[in-house]
Amino acid sequence: MATDDERTTRGSVRTITDLARIAGVSPGTVSRALAGKSLVNTKTREKIEAIAREHGFRPNQMASGLRRQKTGVIGMVIPLGHDARQQISDSFFMTLLGFLADELTNEGYDLMLRRVVPEDDADWLDRFIGSGMIDGVIVIGQSDQFERIEEVADGYRPMVVWGNHTEGQRHCVVGTDNRLGGRLAAERLIAAGATRLAFLGDTGPMEFAARFAGAQDVAVRLGVPITALPTHLSPDRASAEIAGHLGRVAGSVDGIFAATDTLAALCLTELRARGLRVPEDIRLVGFDDLPIARQTVPPLTTVRQDIAGGARGLVQLLLRRLAGEETESLVMPPQLVIRHSA
Missing domain, CATH: 3.40.50.2300 (Response regulator)
Structure with missing residues (x-):
């Protein structure tokens, strides 16, 4: 017999996530069960299949069915x-x-x-x-x-x-290989004479976290301090955040690794507004090698990804x-x- 929860949601199952909520399992378990994966025990698979039938969750709504469509x-x-x-x-x-x-x-x-x-x-x-x-x-x-x-x-x-x-x-x-890219950036900054580093970017997303971790690897190995300066990528926030960061670290950082070339270009603009010279006062390295990296003044040293x-x-x-x-x-x-x- 269907539960009250199942009755109230009858006909509203459009996605695997909807089905998972009713079955009380994760969407991944539903995906594996409907695909016939042996990782899902028989009792759970039969329960999921029964709920799918009851709610008219048709095969062509499933990924396995979509593979047969063009x-x-x-x-x-x-x-x-x-x-x-x-x-x-x-x-x-x-x-x-x-x-x-x-x-x-x-x-x-x-x-x-x-x-x-x-x-x-x-x-x-x-x-x-x-x-x-x-x-x-x-x-x-x-x-x-x-x-x-x-x-x-x-x-x-x-x-x-x-x-x-x-x-x-x-x-x-x-x-x-973002971690290796981070190592290359930090090594270049230090080779160019930087002794106190900062990472400009959000360390939450996996790619940026790996870039920061790579820079940390080098900083720890060479005994150079490095500070994370969390910065959003949205243009309506990045410029103000960079200005705030540079105001706080003025005089205590001489090398900046920006998580992207876009952030590096915004950083260049703010450094120029503060009368700081690049690379004489602050060394700067970006990441991506976008077309903008060749157009900044000075042109941007960066880590290229293909x-x-x-x-x-x-x-x-x-x-x-x-x-x-x-x-x-x-x-x-x-x-x-x-x-x-x-």
Whole structure:
């Protein structure tokens, strides 16, 4: 007999998350149960299957069913759990999206782009892959959604993520060795004469956390202090936060590692406004090697990640997964690009 909770939600089951709430299990357990995974015990699987039947949760709502459909469309989704005000117009996003659009067009696919704030839409990923409108999905950035992505990966094969690779993770990722990149940045600052470092960026998102950890590795090894200066990426907050940071650390920092070239460029503007010279007074290193890095004054020393190669990797791995293959993650080596800021 159905419970009161089940009766009140009858007909409202649209996603795996809805089904998981009624069954009292995680979305990942539902994904594995409906996919017939042996990791789910028989009793739990039968309960989930019964609830799915009762609520008309049809096979074509499931990831396994979607793999048999062909829409000719690849979904791209940008989760912004770390900073709801960040925009798709961010230079990094626009650069990666441009390369991805070229790669997908060459493969005969159209693309559908979504920007989501997980705090406002907990079902953001389930809803997208369960929409029936896409053949597969590329997630651009893990943000603070690592566990959500892991759960979906258990039952949905055609998904590849741009982000940071962690040993033992289940979702397929393409990205740069961010920790090594952080080491390269700190080593360059110290080689250029810096003796007191700061990291400019949010250490919450996985990629930025790894960059900061790499810089810490070098700082600890060489006995150089390093301070984290938490900074958002949204343009309406970043400039003011950078100004505040520089006001507080004035005279106590002579080397700054910015988590992105965009933050580094904003930092250059504020340093100039304060009458500080780069690199004479402050050495500065960015990350990404976006076009803006060559256009700043002085040109920006930065850690290059191969964004074009990453886009190719994302698309090729997704195509292989659409064909039913298991794939390994792709971790690309960073490269230090020395210009004039450090």
